[in-house]
Amino acid sequence: MRIEKKIKDFLVFSGDSLLDALKRINDNQARIAFVVEDSGVLLGAVSDGDVRRWITRSPELDFNLPVDQVMNRDFVARLLTDPPAAIDESFDHKRDIIPLIDNMGRFVALARRGVVGFQLGERLISDQSPAFIIAEVGNNHNGDIQLAKRLVDLAIEAGADCVKFQMRDLSTLYSNQGKNAEACYDLGSQYTLDLLNRFQLDNDALCAVFDYCTARGILPLCTPWDLASLRVLEDYGLQGYKVASADLTNNELLTALAATGKPLICSTGMSTEPEIKGAVSLLRRLGAPFALLHCNSTYPTPFKDVNLSYLACLKQITGTLVGYSGHERGIAVPVAAVALGARIIEKHLTVDRHMEGNDHKVSLLPEEFADMVRQIRAVEEAMGQGGERELTQGEMINRENLAKSLVIDCDLSRGQLIRRDMIVVRSPGQGLQPNRLDELVGKVAQN
Template sequence: MIKEINFGNIKIGENKPPVTIAEAAVEHLGSVKVAMRMAETAKEIGADIIKYQMHLPDEEMIPDVIKFWGGSLDEILENYNLTNDDHKLLIDYCRELGIQYLCTPFCSEAVDVLNDLGVDAFKTGSGELTNLPMMERIASTGKPVIASTGMCTIEEIEETVHCLRDKNATFMIMNCTSIYPSPYETINLNLIPVYNNKYNVLVGHSDHTPDIWTALGAVAVGAKVVEKHFTLNRALKGPDYEVSLEPVEFKMMVDAIRKIYAALGSEKQIHEDELIVRDWAHHSVVTIADISENTLLQKEMISVKRPGRGIPAKYLEDLLQYKTTRALKKDSILQWKDVTNKF
């Protein structure tokens, strides 16, 4: 298993805090200035990565066949698309800002363009998981890839995992549901540890619900990356506005993810600050009557009460076979030196 993946300056790994991706998609509506402002804002609200999309409609789809958002998808994407120069500008600008640039290609030709532009890594959409020629093209670049798995069968996921592994690719997969917005009952967060164990890969979660809750749940079950659509303002009603978080919401998610990760832990231990509470909250064996020295303890003489500074409560019955080594007043906390079983 690849335990750590480097995305430029970002490290994704088993023992690393979850990485957050702000999915800008085409919420910039084709404006590179808005796309740059989205990068600035994503950095300000704590996202690790901002992700864009590269659409080459002529290479990506047959024209005027796919109807979407009230029109022909290829024409809509052409209107909202960023140029290659725009992407180069964004790559450089993100490096200047200190936020990782990432982009999703939707055809093999876009893979080549992005590779020539000098991207550090790739992120593929769920629709491209079964495009094995494109996945092989990505693998041939030697750069890591995050692959989403929405609307794909287990068999298709396995095919792609085997394909990437055969090509010695560095990759991880994302649990995903390709419904916009996704009903909670379709999210399948329990697949995250299943994928991790079944395919021996790092696993993340790409979330298309309208809020933050399932993204947080994903971290609790082991997601190493959380991807969430991001917009500067839902009122702009970009193509993905219904599943996009505004900056305040995204920051809330990032902060919550960090707190959940800090709370996960891996082993049971008593923390130093708990010892203060343990001192008074646990129970000890105590006397409930005055007891003379050299007296065999009886049930009516002892009980268990707080604090926990003496013989632990679990020894209550055992102590009925012990005698006192000294006289004890009522409400004394028994210590082992106060009793003996040698008589």
């Protein structure tokens, strides 16, 4: 099931003509449109079947009559806030699209059966859509809100679809309430906790950066590292969440995230295959819309450890969208991941790889990120649609100029039998292709 919030092509207003409804049905190619009041309250549905039934019982066919006279008022709708599993139960052999309404009864979204993917903000993420590219800022702002906003600007200029940050409540996340690390912590943990204490943006500042993203027209996402942070982000109203590799086995947090009903993008670094399958089983059971990102949580990741071939296995395990979150250097791997089926790409972004912090050294500079986006879009264009091999316009021109044809190399009279020794292969390719030689031999000349 996939939930979509772009409903314009499904929307008909009460009082519009039946012809208007038919145009909508033709535009959306889904055989149905939904009729609403001016306020958006859902009144009914009109399908191509409803129109056929009207045609068979109407003595006069007037396609300018109000659609209200043809629409079906006995329709099935669900609340947008209903659990995905409950919405899924509303599909049957006749219904593969369910309108979703808000608490005021207004048509706000729709659910499609059997379609892989989900809508995140204004972007539809599916196997048929362009790759969704996330600029991971994380804590690369180093606690400076102005730098955070600058990174947002740079991500937009580079062509990213989304800018992602991280939120932690150190007092609940760490066993020592987030104070400077004690001697019992290993050196890596001490270093990380020290950086977090110095470089985190507080919640109000981070929410201000989210506001800045929205004002600039790019989707903000965030990774909540704990339940306290999730509550803050839910109060703010983020449209989806990124799940850190470290929390793929955190069933408590996964359950809370699934309860939001929002799309989840989950990294799989540091998890074994049984652990990945366990997380998938839990998210499916909870009815959460989700995608998994193949990931290796080594900073930087050696190319020999990336194992991009695992994307196919991950796709088989999940039966849903897969993507790639990379910590290797350069852009070759994420570009290759798109060619292998990744529909979501996440890479870190920084203004200076020499800044203090865990992620800067594995991050792309703005011009590198922009180059990655260009290369990904070029690969997507080059992938095409598959299917039967057809000649392009350029090939047809070159085929005529460069290819070869069968030519009769002697005087030939009408009615004469064509023998093999009369035929030669010559350019240009304006006649029969050489592979049709056997068809030509034995024919009788017509002219």
